[in-house]
Amino acid sequence: MGCKMSWIIFQLVLCAPLSSFSLIIGGDDSDTVSSNIVYLHQLLSEERIMRSSLETKIQQMEQRIQKLETNMSTMQKVPSRDPTVAFHAYLAKDGGAVQSAHVIFDTVLLNIGNAYSPLHGIFRAPYNGTYLFSVTAATSPGHQLHFYLRKNDKTVEFVFADSRDWDQASKTTILALNVDDYVWVEANGELMGSWSDDSFGHIHIHSSFTGFFIKEM
Ligand SMILES: *[C@@H]1O[C@H](CO)[C@@H](O)[C@H](O)[C@H]1NC(C)=O
Ligand SMILES: *[C@@H]1O[C@H](CO)[C@@H](O)[C@H](O)[C@H]1NC(C)=O
Numbered sequence: 001m002g003c004k005m006s007w008i009i010f011q012l013v014l015c016a017p018l019s020s021f022s023l024i025i026g027g028d029d030s031d032t033v034s035s036n037i038v039y040l041h042q043l044l045s046e047e048r049i050m051r052s053s054l055e056t057k058i059q060q061m062e063q064r065i066q067k068l069e070t071n072m073s074t075m076q077k078v079p080s081r082d083p084t085v086a087f088h089a090y091l092a093k094d095g096g097a098v099q100s101a102h103v104i105f106d107t108v109l110l111n112i113g114n115a116y117s118p119l120h121g122i123f124r125a126p127y128n129g130t131y132l133f134s135v136t137a138a139t140s141p142g143h144q145l146h147f148y149l150r151k152n153d154k155t156v157e158f159v160f161a162d163s164r165d166w167d168q169a170s171k172t173t174i175l176a177l178n179v180d181d182y183v184w185v186e187a188n189g190e191l192m193g194s195w196s197d198d199s200f201g202h203i204h205i206h207s208s209f210t211g212f213f214i215k216e217m
Contacts, residue, residue, distance in 0.1 A: 085113035085126055085213035090206040091138075095191025103147070103185040105209045107194075116211070122184045123209075125177035129216040135185055136170035136208045137161040143190035145207070150184050151175055166195060166205050176217065185209055 089105035104121035116123045125131065137147040137159045144162035148155045149171070161169035175183065194206040 083113070083127060083213065083216075085115050085131075086211070087111045087113075087116035087123065088208065088210045089116060089118060089121075090194065090208035091191070092194050092206070094193040095187070098187050098189065098191045101187045101191060103187045103191065103207070103209070105185070105207070113213070115213075116209075120184075121209070122182050123211055125179055125181045125183075125213075127213060127216050128178050130174055130176050130214040131183075131211055132172065132174050132214055133157075133183060133209075133211040134170060134172040135159050135210075136168050136206075137187075138168045138192055138195070138205045138207045139163050139166070140190065140192045140195065141165050143192065145187060145189035145191065147171075147207070148186040148188075149173065150186055151177070152181055155186075166203075168205055168207075174214065183211065 087108065088110040089108045091103065091105050092107040095101065095103070102121060104118070106118060108116065108118045111118070113126060115126050123133075133149060135147050135149050135157065137145045139145045139161040141164060144160070146161075147159040149157040149159075156175060157171050157173045159169050159171045161167050177183070192207070194204060196205075197203045
């Protein structure tokens, strides 16, 4: 009895997989094989159609991305609605007697947009547009100082300060600039740094260079 049972179990374990295997193979039924091949061909051609439509879609997306990237790089050159550009710098260091000197206003009180370089004393226009500039020349007693406001290599304004006492003379102007035009100050005379006198109502005399972006054009 125990022996018969184990024989039956052995038959089940051994034969069940074998019989299902022969079922899958399906013998050499050529109809089934050719219908499977037809089915495979169908799948392949469907896959090919899907692939080519995906490739087209990817190409279209790449073209759109390229266009967007081009637009973005153009947009980066156009100022936003409120592109604040403003600077105010003055001269703290004495420069002594100078001739055709490029003035570097070394103390920067304001530099929104970083268009003024305190290292080089040059304002570089970030946008095409109108800009306001103001230049002040300060003199010590018995000296004179001439400032020339320069747009690229041309003088556009000048300020003459000449006095027997402490003095300041200034000029304000509006310039139309293109991107990368540069504005700076040249000096002749005695380039004085700042002079302060607290006993005299906190007087602080200094040469300065100020400007801001008004409007794009
Ligand atoms: C790019 O900008 C132009 C106008 O400059 C516009 O006609 C076009 O639709 C924009 N393209 C995309 C992809 O945003
Ligand atoms: C600025 O103006 C110049 C000359 O008018 C022009 O060639 C240039 O394309 C303009 N640049 C921008 C960014 O508008």
